[in-house]
Amino acid sequence: xxxxxxxxxxxxxxxxxxxxxxxxxxxxxxxxxxxxxxxxxxxxxxxxxxxxxxxxxxxxxxxxxxxxxxxxxxxxxxxxxxxxxxxxxxxxxxxxxxxxxxxxxxxxxxxxxxx
Amino acid sequence: xxxxxxxxxxxxxxxxxxxxxxxxxxxxxxxxxxxxxxxxxxxxxxxxxxxxxxxxxxxxxxxxxxxxxxxxxxxxxxxxxxxxxxxxxxxxxxxxxxxxxxxxxxxxxxxxxx
Numbered sequence: 001x002x003x004x005x006x007x008x009x010x011x012x013x014x015x016x017x018x019x020x021x022x023x024x025x026x027x028x029x030x031x032x033x034x035x036x037x038x039x040x041x042x043x044x045x046x047x048x049x050x051x052x053x054x055x056x057x058x059x060x061x062x063x064x065x066x067x068x069x070x071x072x073x074x075x076x077x078x079x080x081x082x083x084x085x086x087x088x089x090x091x092x093x094x095x096x097x098x099x100x101x102x103x104x105x106x107x108x109x110x111x112x113x114x115x
Numbered sequence: 116x117x118x119x120x121x122x123x124x125x126x127x128x129x130x131x132x133x134x135x136x137x138x139x140x141x142x143x144x145x146x147x148x149x150x151x152x153x154x155x156x157x158x159x160x161x162x163x164x165x166x167x168x169x170x171x172x173x174x175x176x177x178x179x180x181x182x183x184x185x186x187x188x189x190x191x192x193x194x195x196x197x198x199x200x201x202x203x204x205x206x207x208x209x210x211x212x213x214x215x216x217x218x219x220x221x222x223x224x225x226x227x228x229x
Contacts, residue, residue, distance in 0.1 A: 043219045
């Protein structure tokens with residue numbers, strides 16, 4: 001298996017622009033997680049899905065952030081409009097099961113820079 | 116609610132020396148505990164996990180961790196550090212029952228000095 005795939009790996013954009021991050025989970029996994037990592041706040045869980053349904057989005061910082069999972073093999077995290085404080089590394093992870101027992105597999109991340 | 120505290124944001128050891136990375140947890144129910152490692156410019160990968168079987172857990176790359184309920188700790192150790200161990204290490208906790216996902220600590224950066 002190719003593992004969790006994220007694209008793009010790097011994104012540089014200007015404040016106010018729309019940003020879309022993409023994730024392809026490992027085939028057969030039923031949970032998908034979006035995380036944000038910054039020096040100041042560490043690794044934060046933004047939202048997670050079970051069988052394509054959002055379960056908990058309480059970590060999404062504000063309405064500018066939205067996430068979708070239209071099918072089992074694809075998810076997007078969108079920021080509109082983007083702001084400099086959104087600059088971070090965004091990780092997608094997937095697991096079979098909630099992750100309480102089963103391993104979460106992480107993608108390589110997307111490094112977002114908002115100028 | 117569950118949480119983990121990693122003591123020390125940065126640990127530096129000499130090559131060949133003992134590695135000790137500290138993690139204390141808080142959980143109202145028996146926890147599952149994990150250590151993940153993140154190499155530069157990569158995602159996290161699982162080192163080892165405790166899921167209520169043996170309290171001493173062995174992981175990849177010579178790492179191990181011991182679950183101590185009385186101390187609410189799950190410290191990560193390796194007898195002899197290698198240069199390739201330089202990375203960020205994250206402790207995480209999950210409920211053994213219920214519907215919550217992993218909660219990660221802030222991470223500890225390990226530097227290995229030649």
